[in-house]
Amino acid sequence: QLQDHLYSGIKLHFDLIVKFVETLQVQLFRLKILNKEVQEEIKQLKMQLNQKKNEDEQNILRVNYQTELLEKDNAMKKIQRELQQELLKLRADIEIMKKNFIEKEKYCNEFIKTLQEKDEKLIQYIQNVSSTEEKKDNDNTPSFNPKYSSTFSFDLFCASSKLLKTFTGHTSWVWSIDYATFDCGQFLCSGSEDRTVRVWNVETAKQIQLFNGHSHHLRCVKFSPFHHHCHGVDNRYPTICSSSVDKTIRFWDFETSKEFQVLKGHTEGVAGITFSPFHNSRYLCSGSYDKTIRLWDVETSKSLHAFNGHTNCVWCVDISPLQSNDNNKSNNIGVIGGNGYTICSGSHDKTIRIWDIETAKELILFNEHENVVRSVKYSPYETNTICSGSNDYSVRLWDIRSKKAIHVFKGHTNTVWAIEFVGNNSGETAICNTNIICSGSEDNTVRFWDIRTNRQLHVIKGNGNEDNGIISLYFSLPKNKDQKNKNTDDHVCGVDLCYGSNRGPIRIWG
Incomplete structure (x- = not known):
């Protein structure tokens, strides 16, 4: 088990x-x-x-x-x-x-x-001259027709004029030019934005003197007729007067190139200047940025009058033309012997004003320009007429009696810096009596206007970018015509046109 x-x-x-x-x-x-x-x-x-x-x-x-x-x-x-x-x-x-x-x-x-x-x-014209000469031989009648000759001369100028000479040296705007004949030749003087005053030999177109003492831009230059005629000054060489933004008016000795006289009184820059046509040109008128016009006694260097009324810079001034054929005498009426003479002035306030030279009171005001007034001139042929150019691109003709503008010339496309009556020798006896105004503009053109028809007659164009605008004008007598014109009727109109440009070159057309 x-x-x-x-x-x-x-x-x-x-x-x-x-x-x-x-x-x-x-x-x-x-x-x-x-x-x-x-x-x-x-x-x-x-x-x-x-x-x-x-x-x-x-x-x-x-x-x-x-x-x-x-x-x-x-x-x-x-x-x-x-x-x-x-x-x-x-x-x-x-x-x-x-x-x-x-x-x-x-x-x-x-x-x-x-x-x-x-x-x-x-x-x-040639046929007429030939016919007239034949008639002169037959009946000894004068062969000169003033009215026709003056018109023909301008037509001839328009058809045949060309650039004759160029003066180079200035590096900026040439605000002013002046012309004079002395024993030693023909001269131009010029004032520029580059702060220099230069003197040129017209025949050679070469600079022969330079003054550079001003500390600011130049605005105007004139040959001094007072120093030429008075006080025993050697008239072989000119004395030059210049105004500047440095507030001074200076007189220059040609031979030493040094200033020897200075006018001080304006509190701002000095623009336009002009000598009196009476009393041997003893008096000088100036317009300033300080809104005033002053009348100076060149002999004493003192300011005699201050004209107040403009509300902005006074850019240009002119004195009414000579009223007597004898410039060696005063008319002995008034404080300075200038009774009946007036000053016209143009300003940044867009107005032109007429002043009594003795009382310094304003007489007339023209206010139709729409911008700054850059140039004013009395007509050398009609004392009741003045002309002006402006930043509003227009040239205007004024009647002193009616106190109104009688013509407006339009065509420029930029500021009109300078105007002249054709043939006017800047305050002295006119070279010829014409009805033509000339204007220079920043649009680089010089235009000629017919006073009677109110239309443009002729245009000269500046030399492109080398000029870039026409700033100043002057009519001069060609060489060898001075003496000729002294012995003939003053209607003969053989003149050259000088202009100063924006970029510095000065040119002569004729």
Whole structure:
């Protein structure tokens, strides 16, 4: 029994062990199968991952390619827009060139027509002169017709005038020029923004003297007739008077190039100056940034009168023309012998004012300009007429008796800096009696206007960018004509036009 009991117990445990081993074998088999499935799934996942990676790389390449294509497309569109803009600009330039060509063609045709007309007039004039000379030989009648000759001379000037001389040396705006004849020759003097006063030999177009004592910009220059005629000063050489923004008026000795007299009294810069046509030019008038006009006794260097009334800078002044043929005597009426003479002034306050030179009282105010008044001149032929130029681009003619503007000349496209009556020898006896005004402008033109018909007669254009604007004007007698004109009627109008420019050159046309 014990053996049977032991056998049965061992058998039970053995069976349990066998069953456990069988169970482990089954589980191990299942695990192998599961492991195989897992490995297969891992393999599939790796394949999917590689495939996904390839797809992503392709997508990135595709995106980069599309981005590159978009950038190139934008660049091409930009180039296309630029080309279209350039094309439009070229078309506009072509249209402008066409327009300019048509205008120049029209101008050339008109100029040719004008030349033909003047040629006909010239032929007619020669015939008239020949006929008159024959008549003179026969009956000793005068051969000169003042009215016709004056008109013809201007026509001849328009048809034949050209640039004769250029004076170079100034480096900025030439605000003022003046002309004088002395025993030793013909001279120009000039004052500039470059702070220098220069004297030029007209015949050689060479600078012969330079004064650089002013500490600020020049505004006006004049040859001093007072020093030329009085006090035994050697009249072979000129004395020059200049005004400056440095608040002074200075007189310069030509030979030493030194100043020998200074007028002080203005509290701001001094602009326009002019000598009196009476009492041997002993008195000097000046306009200033301090809003006043002063009358100076050049002999004593004292300020005699201060004219108050302008509300802004006084830019330009002029004194009414000589009323007697004898300038060596005072009229002995009034404090300074200037009874009946007046001063006209132009200002930044847009007005022109007329003043009594003896009483310093304001007589008349003209206020029709729309901007700064840059130039005023009395007519040398009609004392009741003055002319003005302005920043409003206009030239105006005024009648003192009616106190109104009688003509407005429009044509300039920029500031009118300077005006002159054609043939006026700046306050002295007029070279010729004409009805023509000349104006210089920052639009780089000199224009001639007919007072009677209120129309533009002729235009001279400045020398491009080398001039860049006409700032000052003066009419002078060509060499060898001074003596001739002294012995003939003063209607003979053989003159040269001098102008100062924005960039510095001074030029003579004739």
